[in-house]
Amino acid sequence: MEKIRGNIVNLKEEKIFFGDVIISGGLVFDLVFISEEEKGERYILPGxxxxxxxxxxxxxxxxxxxxxxxxxxxxxxxxxxxxxxxxxxxxxxxxxxxxxxxxxxxxxxxxxxxxxxxxxxxxxxxxxxxxxxxxxxxxxxxxxxxxxxxxxxxxxxxxxxxxxxxxxxxxxxxxxxxxxxxxxxxxxxxxxxxxxxxxxxxxxxxxxxxxxxxxxxxxxxxxxxxxxxxxxxxxxxxxxxxxxxxxxxxxxxxxxxxxxxxxxxxxxxxxxxxxxxxxxxxxxxxxxxxxGLLQKGDSADFIVVDNLSDFNVKKTVVDGSVLFENGVVCTNSVEVEVVNNFVENIISVDDVKVLSPCEDSVLVRVIGVLEGELYTHSEVCRLAVQNGEVFSQKDSDILKIVALNRYQKAKPSVGFIRGFGLKKGAICSSVSHDSHNIVAIGVDDESIVKVINAVVASKGGLAYADEDVVKVLELPVAGIMAAAPAEKVADEYRCLLEITKKSGSIVKAPFMTMAFMSLIVIPELKISDQGLFDVLEFKPTSLFVNER
Missing domain, CATH: 3.20.20.140 (Metal-dependent hydrolases)
Structure with a gap:
């Protein structure tokens, strides 16, 4: 048996008392009451x-x-x-x-x-x-x-x-x-x-x-x-x-x-x-x-913290085993197996062109981003036409968004999005809810193609590219997870965020936000690998708006 002494937080009875938690066989064998007065700087509570x-x-x-x-x-x-x-x-x-x-x-x-x-x-x-x-x-x-x-x-x-x-x-x-x-x-x-x-x-x-x-x-x-x-x-x-x-x-x-x-x-x-x-x-x-909820007979799942305001965790116990104590992680080491489902689908600039049905300007549906929300607005904007094409218009913060199927060779779908603020380059991810096809947002077609092809070559990842730089956080496990520790993944992710912010992004979490632009079950307007989707009507919709 093992004994841990401290101020025990009993959620069921909404009280705190000083006592011992007795652990045996991965269970809370007993809770021993010593005093109603809280003592010391150690609190034991459910995880x-x-x-x-x-x-x-x-x-x-x-x-x-x-x-x-x-x-x-x-x-x-x-x-x-x-x-x-x-x-x-x-x-x-x-x-x-x-x-x-x-x-x-x-x-x-x-x-x-x-x-x-x-x-x-x-x-x-x-x-x-x-x-x-x-x-x-x-x-x-x-x-x-x-x-x-x-x-x-x-x-x-x-x-x-x-x-x-x-x-x-x-x-x-x-x-x-x-x-x-x-x-x-x-x-x-x-x-x-x-x-x-x-x-x-x-x-x-x-x-x-x-x-x-x-x-x-x-x-x-x-x-x-x-x-x-x-x-x-x-x-x-x-x-x-x-x-x-x-x-x-x-x-x-x-x-x-x-x-x-x-x-x-x-x-x-x-x-x-x-x-x-x-x-x-x-x-x-x-x-x-x-x-366990820190009751007699429960699984011994609990944590030890220094106080009930800062909650600095000193120990984490699961099934009676210490998984974290005094800054040291004690979880089991597990070899990461790489599994995936990714078809190489290299694209060209011609694949992301938007050809206009009009000569001077055209009305298009635009995905309007809301900071901190998965919802979007469905906007209609007039965009200029140059040599028969519609391009990103960074001065108006209306950029191209491209979705590309990663399970079979297919042409990408292309739309427009407002609210990301990029002034140069493009970002891309194979983390895109829910089907996890490839999605990219960019200022110019060359950067969009460059960043998409970088993710395709890595068989999954998050990436930024412009005329001078290509940076990829590789996600080889199913194209959505890394085969690396959290600290390494976080460092590489922070680097991507930094370069994206320096390129003008005004979204706090640009890659996470972009990943939800293809989630076609949350209103109002989203994009999939097959085109724009009107979630309110729950059906596909066209990029161009008929002006008649």
Missing amino acids: FVDSHIHIESSMLVPSEFAKVAVRTGVVATVSDPHEIANVLGVDGVEYMRLNGVLSGFKFFFGVPSCVPAVLFDRSGAVLDSRIVSEMLESGNYFYLSEMMNFPGVVGGDLDVKAKIDAALRCGVKVDGHAPGLVGGDLKAYVGAGITTDHECMSLQEAEEKIRLGMKIQIREGSAAKNFDSLIDIVKVYPDMVMLCSDDCHPDDLLNGYFVGLLKRALSKGVNLFDALRISGYNAVKHYNLPV
Whole structure:
């Protein structure tokens, strides 16, 4: 048996007492009360749980992600392997699960429900209702991941219904994804068995969903940041809220990750016990996770911090094993296997030309970027025509955006986007939700082609290029993750950010934001490898606007 003495935080009874945590066989064997008075500078409390995250968006494989997470007191994640599923299907999901198991950290993977999210978006795999049912019935997965096809739910799509029915039959939760859904459609969506949503933008939207029985996951990721808009809902509905990151790049992981959210919640007036509940307790209860909450008989999953304001993590324990202590990470070493699905598709300047139907000027649909949001505006702008072509117009901050299929040889689709601010060069990524085709934004056609071909040559990555420079952060694992430690990936990513900002980008997280410009289930206007998509109408739309 092992004994750890300190101020024990009991979330169930909302009290703190000085005592001993007795550990045996990976379990909390006993909690020994010594005094009601808090003593010393050591607090023992349940570990944090990220209630919704795509590990792939960290650009780290699970075993490398775990090395960062344990430093910040996170002991478990509710992980949606949707990204790698779009690339490699069931094999990709199993890759994530098995790599995570070897780390010693608690990854709870769900079965992706929407691969692909929309048939207009061509991905590397398809998970139909039969495959989803088989995966759920295996017992290796803990929930049905976010159901993004809310029109399919509301409209009674048979394949969508079969996936939800399979989850309910297996007794697991169904995660939601319903940006802006209200009224009768929302009631139908919740009534189908959807239990959570991480896409709320306002208190009003969150409260309507909570009143219908949904749990709200307040998201604060590298691109989408809804924390400040939603945190006050905790003061009214503390048992109906969880914290999540959704998508988090490695530099943000290394800069505090979940501890930062907890401290911000306290600074916004959320009381200590409610702040701790939304940081893990509620997720454990909602998903019925085998994660300990520092109760007798629980798994020994807990953290030790120096105080209850700074939450400097001194020790992280999972299943009784120390995974982090006094600055040293003790997770298992796991060899990173490289798996991928990437067809070489080199393009030329002719492939990204936009030929105009008019001689002098033309009206085009433009994707309008909103800082800190995954939503976009659908704008109509008049652009000049030069020698029969339409080019980026950097003075108006209207740049070309190009999407290229990476699973088969095909011509790219080309559109226009406003809000990135680039003054020279181009950026590109093979991390582009949800199908992870290649997406690029640039000032001139030559830079766009150069940066896309650099990513193709690397079989995945993030990149910047101009007439003088090409810089690539290689992501060889499924074209979306690195085979390297977090610190190396974060350093290379910071270098890319720096050169992109020096080239004029005004977006805080340009690569993460660009990755969501192809997510054609979030309004209003997005682009896939097959062209522009009007999400409000939920159908393809044309680049040019008819002026008649």
